[in-house]
Amino acid sequence: MSDDKKKIYKPKVISGFPEWLPAERMVEQKWFDHIRSVFESYGYCSIETPSVEELDVISAKGEVDKEIYVLERLHKDDEDKSEARLALHFDQTVPLARYVAQHFNELIFPFKRYQMQRVWRGERPQMGRMREFYQCDIDVINVDHLPIHFDAEVAAIIYEVLDGIVGFAKPQLRISNRKILMGLLESIGIEDPVPVTRIIDKLEKIGKQDVAKLLESEGVTSNDAEQILTLVSSRPTTGSGEILDPSTALGMTPKNDQMQEGIEELSFVLDQLSHLPEGAVVADLSIVRGLDYYTGTVYETQLLDVPEFTGSVCSGGRYDDLAGSYINKHLPGVGISIGFSRLFDVMRQTHPDKLGIGRSSPADILMVLPNEEQREAASATARTLRERGYKVEMYHAPQKLKKQLAYAERKGIPYVWFPPFEDGQEHEVKDMANGEQASADPSAWVAG
C-alpha cells in the first residue's frame, strides 16, 4: 500500500458471459473429455471454425433474426470500410455449411464431424440469457443421398454422451419424423402447415379441447382435428417389436406415401436403438417445433429427474440441404446439438454433489518439500512419479509440515508424499481420505 494510491478499476461480472472457478472448470473439462471420447469412438472427426464469419455468409439464408455481434476495430480507419464486416457465429450449423462448401473437394463423404466451440448471441443483458456459451454438435453430411442409418447413429451417440455426464438425471431422447404429421396434414388438404403446427405446439399448455377449437377456427373439420390430435398424442415405445404397426401405434393407417415413408423411417431408427435401456428413447409425435427447418427425423431431449430444466437439453434433426446457399451441390444432413453451457450451469447449481464438484487441483499427489537440502531429491522423486503417469504438485517452499498438509487438504489433493527428510530415510505416503500413512517406493507405488 504505497502513498500514491493508484486507481483501482474493480471488475464486475458481465451478465451472460459465464466463468467458472477451478473446481467447476475441472468438471466441465471432464464433461468435454467424455463427449469428445464418445464422438470419436464412432469415428467422427473434430473440426473448429473461426469465431467469425463474414456477415454476408451468416445472413446468406436471409434469416438474421438471431442476435448477431459484429466486430469493429477500436482504432478503425477508412481502410476498414473496404473490408467485409465480420460477425461472431451464433451457432455451428452456418459455419459447418460454409466449411463444407469451401473445402468440398478436400473432404471425404459422408462427412462425419463434431464441433465443440463457443457461440455468441447478442441478447439484452437483462434477459438473464447466456450471450456466450459452448455448443457440442455432431452432424453427418453426404452428397445427394444420406442413409437413414445415420439418423439412428447420432441418436445413439447423444444418448451415450448424456448418460455419461447426466445419467443420474435420466436423460430421455424423444424422436419423431416430420413426414408423418406433414403427410396427414397434406391428406386432409392443409396447404400451409405452419399455423396448424403452431397451434399443436400449444398442446401441453392449453390441452386438447382448446387446441381442437383453435384448429377448427383455422378451417380444420372437427373430424380432421381429432385425427391430428390422435396422431400427435401417440407415444409408441421402443422394444415392443410392433411399435410401428400404425393402426395400433398411431391409431390410424397411413394416408399417403409421405406418411408411410415417415413411419418406416421412424420405425427403422427406433429399431436400431432397441439396445438402449428402457426409457432411453421414445417416439413422440408431439414434437412439431423446427418443422419448417427439418425434413425427416427430429429429436428433443429431456432430463426426466430434473424437471427444473425447462426446454430441450439438445435437439436436432434431418435437413434436406445444408449448404445450398454456398455451393451448387445437394448436401443432405442429420445432426444434434447439445446446449452445453446451459446444461452445465443448471446442473452445477442444482446437483453440485452429483457432478463431483469439489477438488480444485488436478494433482494426484502433493510432494512435500522437507527442507532446502532435500529439494533436489524431492524434485527427482516428483519426476519419477510423473514419468509413471501421476500428476504431482511440488510444494514450493520448505514450510512447516502442517502448512503443506493443509494446502493439500484445501486443494483436495488425495495423496501427500513425504520424501526422505535426510539421506537414508524411507519415503512415506499419506492417503488424505483415511489419514493412513505408510512407507512407499516412488518407482513402484500404486494409488489405492
Place this chain on the structure above:
Amino acid sequence: MSDDKKKIYKPKVISGFPEWLPAERMVEQKWFDHIRSVFESYGYCSIETPSVEELDVISAKGEVDKEIYVLERLHKDDEDKSEARLALHFDQTVPLARYVAQHFNELIFPFKRYQMQRVWRGERPQMGRMREFYQCDIDVINVDHLPIHFDAEVAAIIYEVLDGIVGFAKPQLRISNRKILMGLLESIGIEDPVPVTRIIDKLEKIGKQDVAKLLESEGVTSNDAEQILTLVSSRPTTGSGEILDPSTALGMTPKNDQMQEGIEELSFVLDQLSHLPEGAVVADLSIVRGLDYYTGTVYETQLLDVPEFTGSVCSGGRYDDLAGSYINKHLPGVGISIGFSRLFDVMRQTHPDKLGIGRSSPADILMVLPNEEQREAASATARTLRERGYKVEMYHAPQKLKKQLAYAERKGIPYVWFPPFEDGQEHEVKDMANGEQASADPSAWVAG
C-alpha cells in the same frame, strides 16, 4: 440443379482467421492434449475466461496499443448505450489479472493455472498476421511473495511441453534475469535504461562495434559500454557446476545488490533445470526485450533446427504485480505463454510428415456392413469393440466391399473388420498397413 437457380454466396477465406482440415485438426488436438497433460502433471489447474472483457478493464493499465476488437450488436438500439462496451481479449494476462482480482477470496494461493484459449488482434488483414489464434499460458500468482522455485518450474514445464510436440526441432529455452543488466546499468549511473536496452536489442543485427558507438552517443563511456557488451554477450551454460561464478561466467564481479540478486536467482533457476538434456536450457544475457514489463527472470525460446521460425516460440518472465489495476493486493507472478497457432501453422507447413499429418478419422477400425440382414450383428460387434476402448466407425450402407475398403483407405483407418456375412461364419480383421487378414474374436482381439 433446379430450374430456379438460387443465389450462391461463395465463401472466401478470411485473412488472419486460420482454419484446418480434419487431418490437421487431429494433430492440433494431439498437441493440445499433450500440453494440457504436461501442465496438469505439475498440478496446474485449468481456467477459461470469457472471450470478452469490459473495454475499461482491458484499458485499465493505460496501454491500448494492442489492436482491440470491440463488439456491437447488429441490431443495436438506444439501450445498448447504457451498457459497458465489450472487447475481445488480446491476451490471457489481462483476463487472468481480472479473474484473480474478482475471485480473490475463492482462490487458493499460490494460484497455479494454465489457460488455452483463442485471443484476438484487430490487425490489418494485409499484414498477413493472425487475427485469431490460440495461446497456451501457464502462470503462478502468489500474495506478497512468490518463491523463485516457480521460475524454474514453469521453465521445466515449457521445455517438456515443447519437447513433446516439436522435440525434433530442438527447442531451446533461453533464460536471463533482468536484475543483472539493470544492476550493471544502475552501477554505471544510467537513470533511464529504456534507450540503452533498445540499443542493446540491435546487437544481433548491427554487431558489437556499432552498438558501442550508439551507446557512447547516449553518453555511456567506452569503458562502460565494453562492460555492458561483455555482460550481454555472455552465455553461461548449465551443468558445469560453476556456471555462475560471475567472474568467469559474466566476465565481471557483481557491482551491487541488485546484480548480485539477479545472479543468485538465475543461478538457482539453472541449477533446478540441470536434469534437462544438454542444450535444452541456456542462460543468455542478451535477452533484453520486455524488460520494462518483467522484473526478474525472463524467458525466450528458439527451435534450433527450424531457422525459418523467426521470433520466440514462447516467452515470458516474472512480474512484480499482476493485478494492481483491479485489486489493492500485491500479487507477484511468473509465467510463460506459447504462441500456439503460429507455431502449429509454421510447423504444419514446413514439417507435415514430422507432425504426422495424414489420417482424417480418429477411428481405429472400420466395421464393414456386409448386408442388411447382418446390420444388427455388425452394430453389436462395433459396440463390443467400443466398450473395449476401440474407436469404431460403422460403415453406413451395404455397398460393395471394394468401396468400403477404399473408404477406410482414404480416411487412413488402420483396421477393417469383417463381421460374419452370414450366421455361423467367423469374424476377420484386415490390417491396412500390411494387408494381412486373419480371423478375430471381437471380445479378445488386440490391435497390433
